[in-house]
Amino acid sequence: MRLELSEEQQMIQAMAREFAESAIRPIAAEIDREARFPHETVKRMGELGLMGIAIPEAWGGSGADTVAYVVALEEIARVCASHAVIMSVNNSLYGDPVYKFGTAAQRERFLTPVASGHAQGCFALTEPQAGSDATNQHTVAIRDGDHYLVTGRKLFITSGREASFALVFCQTDRARGHHGISAFIVEKGTPGFGVSKTEDKLGIRASDTAELVFDDCRVPVANRLGEEGQGFRIAMGALDGGRIGIAAQAVGIATGAYEKALEYARERRSFGVPIGQHQMVQWMLADMTTAIEGARLLTLQAATLKDAGKPYTTAAAMAKLFAAETAMKVTTDAVQVHGGYGFIKEYEVERYFRDAKITQIYEGTSQIQKLVIAREVLGS
Numbered sequence: 001m002r003l004e005l006s007e008e009q010q011m012i013q014a015m016a017r018e019f020a021e022s023a024i025r026p027i028a029a030e031i032d033r034e035a036r037f038p039h040e041t042v043k044r045m046g047e048l049g050l051m052g053i054a055i056p057e058a059w060g061g062s063g064a065d066t067v068a069y070v071v072a073l074e075e076i077a078r079v080c081a082s083h084a085v086i087m088s089v090n091n092s093l094y095g096d097p098v099y100k101f102g103t104a105a106q107r108e109r110f111l112t113p114v115a116s117g118h119a120q121g122c123f124a125l126t127e128p129q130a131g132s133d134a135t136n137q138h139t140v141a142i143r144d145g146d147h148y149l150v151t152g153r154k155l156f157i158t159s160g161r162e163a164s165f166a167l168v169f170c171q172t173d174r175a176r177g178h179h180g181i182s183a184f185i186v187e188k189g190t191p192g193f194g195v196s197k198t199e200d201k202l203g204i205r206a207s208d209t210a211e212l213v214f215d216d217c218r219v220p221v222a223n224r225l226g227e228e229g230q231g232f233r234i235a236m237g238a239l240d241g242g243r244i245g246i247a248a249q250a251v252g253i254a255t256g257a258y259e260k261a262l263e264y265a266r267e268r269r270s271f272g273v274p275i276g277q278h279q280m281v282q283w284m285l286a287d288m289t290t291a292i293e294g295a296r297l298l299t300l301q302a303a304t305l306k307d308a309g310k311p312y313t314t315a316a317a318m319a320k321l322f323a324a325e326t327a328m329k330v331t332t333d334a335v336q337v338h339g340g341y342g343f344i345k346e347y348e349v350e351r352y353f354r355d356a357k358i359t360q361i362y363e364g365t366s367q368i369q370k371l372v373i374a375r376e377v378l379g380s
């Protein structure tokens with residue numbers, strides 16, 4: 001694997017860092033406190049090409065690659081995990097499958113506005129009884145002439161209220177189990193489609209997590225992505241890419257917290273010396289930076305495999321597992337290095353600690369990543 005970033009990848013990384021520092025850092029604590037969706041900065045991320053990095057320019061994207069996407073996403077997450085998840089879902093869970101499986105007409109209508117940042121997309125797979133057990137879909141889409149009638153509920157949908165387009169997974173043939181799941185793009189404003197709730201969360205509080213309801217919602221056949229019965233594979237493929245994005249988000253969260261711990265260890269004095277001179281603090285910092293480097297390399301490896309058109313399901317699961325566990329451990333230790341000050345909001349590491357937790361849960365829990373990895377190594 002090549003470890004050097006190309007000139008284009010470095011430029012995108014530097015641009016994302018500059019934007020995160022100048023535009024996001026000043027508002028990050030405030031939008032977290034107020035659980036306020038950052039419309040203005042998300043709009044600017046679109047203008048900078050961050051909402052469709054690996055989508056070809058012909059469809060509104062930046063025409064770069066997955067490696068550029070992960071290095072940019074890490075920079076955003078280093079400052080604000082909420083912005084990072086908004087960016088990740090738009091790129092990986094909505095943009096990527098609509099590009100891969102969409103017809104030219106579907107790309108024009110449903111991808112170009114999203115990849116160019118003029119609108120957002122969301123990914124609606126999870127249901128009250130279908131979290132880890134994702135094949136257990138109850139939302140149905142019943143064919144009615146040149147439409148489908150969609151009825152059901154989708155839970156914990158990132159950007160669910162903000163998005164103009166929802167990629168929704170439904171049973172079109174219950175008898176066929178997961179082979180009877182199909183994917184549809186449902187536009188905001190379609191009668192029968194509504195948002196019933198916005199969640200109040202522990203972390204990533206400035207992102208929008210909503211419950212979607214569908215009640216005999218008439219969706220044109222032209223909005224079906226792929227063939228009938230192809231939906232579960234589309235969802236799983238999208239999640240393979242999404243997990244690389246969440247790994248990058250986790251690396252960014254860990255890096256942001258580590259940098260704060262390092263700074264504090266240089267300044268804070270105890271027993272007559274900066275605390276960074278105490279071996280117990282040194283060990284924590286050494287473990288943090290080593291784990292972050294490992295997580296970053298796994299993430300870049302998965303992204304490189306995806307860009308090369310090689311299988312990357314297991315690599316993505318490994319990256320997400322290791323990066324999420326690293327983010328939780330590093331942010332916990334970053335709070336510890338700060339002692340009592342780490343527990344209060346002013347020092348910000350507590351925000352990183354709260355934000356890290358979700359990376360072990362969404363887009364497949366750490367336990368699901370282990371299941372995916374174990375099945376691969378056992379050949380089952």
Ligand code: CAA
Nearest residue numbers: 126131132133134135158233236237240313362363364368
């Ligand atoms: N790519 C393509 N197809 C895949 C696949 C992949 N990576 N993984 C599985 N499949 C296919 C299988 O081949 C199988 O199809 P066939 O029967 O035709 O061979 C089908 O999917 C079902 O797979 P399994 O038999 O392995 O099903 P399972 O129920 O035993 O396990 C699972 C599946 C891995 C547990 C899966 O349900 C899973 O990943 N669960 C976690 C769900 C998840 O990640 N949800 C995230 C929600 S979105 C989100 O979180 C977004 C956000 O907020 C930011």
